[in-house]
Amino acid sequence: MAAAAEAVSAATQAVAPAAAGTTTDAVTAASQVAHTGLALAFDKLEYSVMVPLVYLSLAFLLVALVVRIVKILNSPPPPYQLALYPARKRPWMAALGESLGMPQILKRSPALWVALLVFHLGFLLLILGHLDILGSINLVPPASRDMLGAGGVGLMVTLSAFYFMGRRFKGSYRQISIPSDYLLLLLLLFTFLLGDLISWGNSWTASGFVMTKQDFAKYFDGLAAFTFADPRAILHGSHYHMVVLHVVLAELIFLVLPFSKIMHAFLALPINAVRRRVWTHS
Amino acid sequence: MDTQLSRDLKRLFETRLNSAMKMYLETCTRCGNCLDSCHVGASIPEIKYTAVGRAEVIRKVFRRYFKMQGSFAPWLGEVLEFDDGTLERIYEAAYSCTGCRRCMVHCPFGIDTQQLMSIAKALLIGADKEPKLLSMLSDMSIAKGEGIEETKASYAEAITNLEADVLALWPTAAEAEGAFSRPMPLEAKGADLLYVGLAGAHSIVPAAAIMNAAKERWSLSFFEAVNFGAFVGDSRKMKAIAQRIIDEAIGLGVKEVAIVECGTAFRVMRHFMGKQPFKVIAFVELIDRYLSQGRITLDKSKITEKVTYHDPCQIARNGGVIEEPRRVLRALTEYFVELRPTKEENWCCGGGGGLVAMGEMEFRMKSSKVKAEQMRASKAAIITTACENCHSQLSDLNEHYALGMKVEFLSHLVAKALVRPGQSYRL
Numbered sequence: 001m002a003a004a005a006e007a008v009s010a011a012t013q014a015v016a017p018a019a020a021g022t023t024t025d026a027v028t029a030a031s032q033v034a035h036t037g038l039a040l041a042f043d044k045l046e047y048s049v050m051v052p053l054v055y056l057s058l059a060f061l062l063v064a065l066v067v068r069i070v071k072i073l074n075s076p077p078p079p080y081q082l083a084l085y086p087a088r089k090r091p092w093m094a095a096l097g098e099s100l101g102m103p104q105i106l107k108r109s110p111a112l113w114v115a116l117l118v119f120h121l122g123f124l125l126l127i128l129g130h131l132d133i134l135g136s137i138n139l140v141p142p143a144s145r146d147m148l149g150a151g152g153v154g155l156m157v158t159l160s161a162f163y164f165m166g167r168r169f170k171g172s173y174r175q176i177s178i179p180s181d182y183l184l185l186l187l188l189l190f191t192f193l194l195g196d197l198i199s200w201g202n203s204w205t206a207s208g209f210v211m212t213k214q215d216f217a218k219y220f221d222g223l224a225a226f227t228f229a230d231p232r233a234i235l236h237g238s239h240y241h242m243v244v245l246h247v248v249l250a251e252l253i254f255l256v257l258p259f260s261k262i263m264h265a266f267l268a269l270p271i272n273a274v275r276r277r278v279w280t281h282s
Numbered sequence: 283m284d285t286q287l288s289r290d291l292k293r294l295f296e297t298r299l300n301s302a303m304k305m306y307l308e309t310c311t312r313c314g315n316c317l318d319s320c321h322v323g324a325s326i327p328e329i330k331y332t333a334v335g336r337a338e339v340i341r342k343v344f345r346r347y348f349k350m351q352g353s354f355a356p357w358l359g360e361v362l363e364f365d366d367g368t369l370e371r372i373y374e375a376a377y378s379c380t381g382c383r384r385c386m387v388h389c390p391f392g393i394d395t396q397q398l399m400s401i402a403k404a405l406l407i408g409a410d411k412e413p414k415l416l417s418m419l420s421d422m423s424i425a426k427g428e429g430i431e432e433t434k435a436s437y438a439e440a441i442t443n444l445e446a447d448v449l450a451l452w453p454t455a456a457e458a459e460g461a462f463s464r465p466m467p468l469e470a471k472g473a474d475l476l477y478v479g480l481a482g483a484h485s486i487v488p489a490a491a492i493m494n495a496a497k498e499r500w501s502l503s504f505f506e507a508v509n510f511g512a513f514v515g516d517s518r519k520m521k522a523i524a525q526r527i528i529d530e531a532i533g534l535g536v537k538e539v540a541i542v543e544c545g546t547a548f549r550v551m552r553h554f555m556g557k558q559p560f561k562v563i564a565f566v567e568l569i570d571r572y573l574s575q576g577r578i579t580l581d582k583s584k585i586t587e588k589v590t591y592h593d594p595c596q597i598a599r600n601g602g603v604i605e606e607p608r609r610v611l612r613a614l615t616e617y618f619v620e621l622r623p624t625k626e627e628n629w630c631c632g633g634g635g636g637l638v639a640m641g642e643m644e645f646r647m648k649s650s651k652v653k654a655e656q657m658r659a660s661k662a663a664i665i666t667t668a669c670e671n672c673h674s675q676l677s678d679l680n681e682h683y684a685l686g687m688k689v690e691f692l693s694h695l696v697a698k699a700l701v702r703p704g705q706s707y708r709l
Contacts, residue, residue, distance in 0.1 A: 072308065075301040079517070080554040082302055082394055084386055085602040085626065102390045105315050112313065167314075175329045176312045176338065180351070180358040259350065264309045268391055271305040275392030278602070280553045 043232070046244045049251070050231045054223060057251035064258035069266055083278045095272035115163045122156030126195075129153055133213060133220045145212040151199045158192040161185060184260055191249040198242050210237045287409065288364040292347045294408040298401045299348075306393045307344050310337065316395075319385040321629045322378055325651035333385030333395045336375035340398045343368065343405075369409055376402035376515070377413065378649065380637060382595035382630035399635075403515020416514035416636050423510060424519060427526035430504055437504055441466050444483050451491035451697045456498055466490045466502050469534070473501035476536045477565075478527055478547070480670055481506045485542045488697030489565055495700050496577035498568075501534055503527060507547035508670070512554075513636030524555050531560050540568045543691055545596030545634070545669040552601060564597055566668045569696055570606035573613050581707035584699040585615040587663035591692070592621060592676060594669030595634060599626040607668055607692055614699055621660050629653045631667075633675025646675060647682045654683035666690045 035043050088094035098104070106113040129148030132139040140148050147153075165185050168177045198211070218234045235243055257263075299307075316333040318324050323332040330336070339362065346352040346361035362368045381396035406412040426433065448465040456462040461470040466486065477493065477500050479486040486502065493500045505526050511519030528551075531539045538561045541548040552562040572578040591611055597603045604625050611618040621628060632650030657665055657679065665680075665687050667673055677689045701707040 072304045073301055075299060075304055078300045078302040078397075080556075082397065083553075083602075084383065084392065085599050086604055087602060098390065098392070104388050104390045105313065108315055108388060112315075172317050172329060172332075173312075173314050176314060176317070176332070176334050178312070178338075178358070178360045181312055183358070261309070261311050264311055264391065267305050267309045271302070271309050271391045271393070274302045274305070275386065275394075280557075 046232070046241070047230055049244050049248050050219075051223065051228055053251050054247065057254040061254040061257060065266065068258050068263065072267070073270060078274070081278065081280045082274050084275050085278075087278045088276050091276035091278065092273060094276045095269055098272045098276075099268040112167070115160045118156050119160035119164070122153050122160065125149055125153040126157060133216045134224060135217045135221045140213070142214070142217070145214075147199065147213055147216075151196065154192060154196040154199055158189070158196055161189045161192055165189060180260070184256070184262070187249060187252060187256070191246060191253060194242055194246040194249065198239060198246060210239055211235050211243070283365045283369075291364050291405055291408050294404055295343065295347065295401060298404060302394070303397060303401070305391075306337075306398055307341055309391050310334065310341065310393055312338075313390065315390060316385040316388050319388045320379075321382070321384070321632055321652050322380075322649040324629075325632075325649050325653075330371075330374060331378055331649070333389075333393075336379055336402075337393065337395050337398045339368075339371050339375045340401050343372075364409075369406070369411055372402045372405055373411060375399065376406060377635070377637070377640070377642075378645070380595070380630050380632060380634035382634055383600055384595070384627070384630055387599065387626050400515050400517075404517075407514070407516055412514055412516075413636065413640050415640055416510050417516070417519075419510040419639065420514055420516060420519040420523065423506070423508070423523045423526075427505065427522070430526070434504060438468055441468060441486075441502065444487055447483065447487045448490045448494070451488060452495045452700055453702065454494060456494045456496075456500065462499050465494060467500065468502050468504070470499070470501035471534065473499050473534055473536050475500040475538045475540055475568075476503055476527075476531045476534055476560075477501070477540045477542070478503040478505060478507040478551075479542045480508055480544060484691070484694070485544075485670065488691070488693045489540075489542065491697045491700065492569060492572070492578065492693065496572040498572075498577075500540075501536070503530055505530065507542050507544050507551075509547050509550045510636070510639065512546050512550050513639060520550060521555070524550050527551065528555065528558060531558070536560055538563055540565050543594075543668040543670060543673075543693055545594035545601065545671065548603075549596040549601045564601065564603045564606075564668065566597070566607045566610060566692055567603055569610050569693065573610060578696075579701040579707065579709070580613050580696060580699040581701050581705070582613075582615060582699075582709060583707065585617060585664070585695065588617045588619055588661060589615050589664040589666055589695075590619050590621050590657075590660040590662035592631060592657075592665055592667040592672055593625055593628040594667055594672045595628075595630050597668055598628065603668075610692060610696065611666070614695055619660060619662055621656055623656075629656050631672040631675040631679070633671045633678075638671045638674045643678065646678065650675065650679055651683075654679045654685060657687060658683070658685055662687065664688045664690055664695075666692045666695055668692045 102113060102116060105116060125148060128139060131137055132148050135142070140146065167173050168181060168185065215234055219231045222229045222231065232240060312334060314334065320331060320333050323335070342360055342362040343364070345359035346356065346363055349359070351358045352361050362371070376399045379395060379399045381399065383394060383396050385395050386392055403412065445465045455465045461467055461472060467473065475498055477489060479489065479502065490502070507527070509520055509523045511523045527539065539551065540563050541551055543565055548564045573580070589611065591607055593599070593604065623629065629652055632646050632653055637646055657676070665676055667676060668691070673689060673691055679685065680687050680689055
């Protein structure tokens with residue numbers, strides 16, 4: 001702890017004579033002071049979260065997803081037709097339309113449909129936005145300081161997730177909900193909120209952005225190149241801990257996803273196809 | 283509950299885990315879009331009577347025995363272990379569901395609650411807790427198949443006694459001579475069609491008159507179409523019961539098997555028994571064909587009141603016969619009106635899944651309040667349908683809720699409106 005205090009003091013001293021705009025240098029200086037004891041252990045923990053665990057959780061996600069989907073789809077087929085009528089001319093197209101457009105929900109609960117649409121679109125944009133951080137993908141101009149949507153995408157998923165959570169506490173919806181429904185939503189909500197805070201927090205500092213898209217690009221490129229470099233050298237300032245927390249929660253999502261109801265994202269098409277496929281003679 | 287039974291039930295559950303079933307168990311997001319889909323839940327607003335409420339009972343058992351959380355964090359999914367209380371919940375879920383699959387129409391994923399309830403019914407059989415009446419009726423049907431040769435003569439005699447009733451509706455047999463010269467041919471070699479009725483003259487006589495009017499080369503089955511094996515959720519018995527009819531049809535070499543107005547029997551034969559060397563049709567499809575081919579003509583002047591049609595779930599949204607009865611009704615009357623909601627959205631009558639056979643009058647009436655309201659709102663004088671179960675349930679509802687309607691089989695209305703040679707009529 002004493003070492004950390006010294007580091008901050010050093011940083012403060014470094015800031016003092018500096019002109020405006022040198023705050024980042026000061027923070028960098030603080031970041032570069034060697035930690036010991038608990039601070040060192042914390043550094044190592046943060047490093048584990050930011051680098052090796054990213055690989056492990058992603059690998060786990062991919063393997064578990066493939067194994068689970070293959071196991072489900074490779075189970076014996078239903079012994080007889082389970083279609084619902086009237087039959088559709090193009091069953092697979094109908095199933096695709098139902099999986100993506102959710103017409104059943106649009107018809108019966110338009111407000112939920114809007115929230116679901118905003119959430120799912122937002123989620124897709126969120127994935128795209130994170131991929132866009134990679135130096136090789138440039139949906140948003142590389143020079144831009146913002147991620148895709150400049151915070152708007154985060155708002156889309158956060159607000160809709162709040163709506164889903166609020167709905168879970170209402171009458172019959174509360175009765176059909178189970179603890180894992182709330183926990184999963186909480187996990188998503190906290191991940192989104194941290195993402196929002198990182199995004200908005202960057203803009204709120206007196207000197208503007210502390211961590212820019214370019215900084216995150218260096219971190220992501222490092223991950224993609226398996227350099228195992230410590231991201232702390234790139235991502236400066238106290239926001240870093242929020243980034244670590246954001247990544248921890250994302251890793252948790254990767255770990256639970258294959259065993260959660262988020263599997264509906266992958267099973268919606270085949271399950272809808274069961275409803276639409278007519279294969280007995282008529 | 284002893285450990286061995288618990289293990290056996292788990293194994294039984296496992297045998298039901300085909301790919302569709304796994305998706306039904308894994309995919310539900312509890313969005314609640316099905317909360318008011320079920321007629322029971324809409325009539326008795328309790329979660330246990332909603333589609334998701336029923337399905338969750340099975341999912342909770344699934345999570346306990348087939349998911350990791352069942353071992354390390356059972357509270358996450360509110361899992362259920364096999365015990366007497368759980369079996370009671372399973373029974374209540376299974377036998378408050380008529381298997382109408384209206385919830386499947388509203389589910390964004392198409393989760394089939396009837397399939398999930400088939401797990402429930404299998405577990406109840408495994409625990410010896412199924413409704414014994416349904417099991418007994420299934421066994422009787424199978425036994426009848428095994429000893430059919432001994433009962434053929436008495437059945438033929440009973441059928442002969444009904445010939446006058448058939449001739450009263452239509453004055454001739456299908457052909458003047460040969461195998462089809464009797465009003466109700468039995469074991470008629472060279473028949474194109476095997477008609478499978480129920481245990482009751484009402485299911486045979488009007489159908490016979492219609493087929494004779496159309497000059498169909500048909501033969502009457504010795505078996506009744508009803509499949510109690512399907513009601514009790516015993517797939518082995520269900521197949522054994524249907525197989526009797528399949529063997530009979532193959533023996534006669536017919537091209538088609540027409541199933542009496544019975545939804546479950548039709549769906550089992552058409553959709554559950556695999557490809558057969560003959561085609562399976564619902565009787566209402568046959569009437570529709572006769573009309574379109576000009577083989578029968580109907581007198582529109584016979585019905586002068588508003589008529590509505592109740593789509594039997596297993597024939598319409600689960601069987602694919604939706605437009606045919608409407609074409610028949612338009613040929614029959616100018617006063618046909620639709621129920622609202624209708625077709626695949628129609629409310630279940632509340633008598634399916636074995637409930638009518640089991641009695642359960644109080645529950646059937648309470649749980650079908652929404653159906654009675656729908657019937658009343660149609661302002662029709664006659665409600666017609668094409669299913670024995672539905673007919674019984676609609677009749678009970680009509681009486682219980684004092685709806686003042688007439689409940690009719692579609693085939694009966696058609697038989698009464700057949701235009702005889704030389705008769706004047708209105709098209």
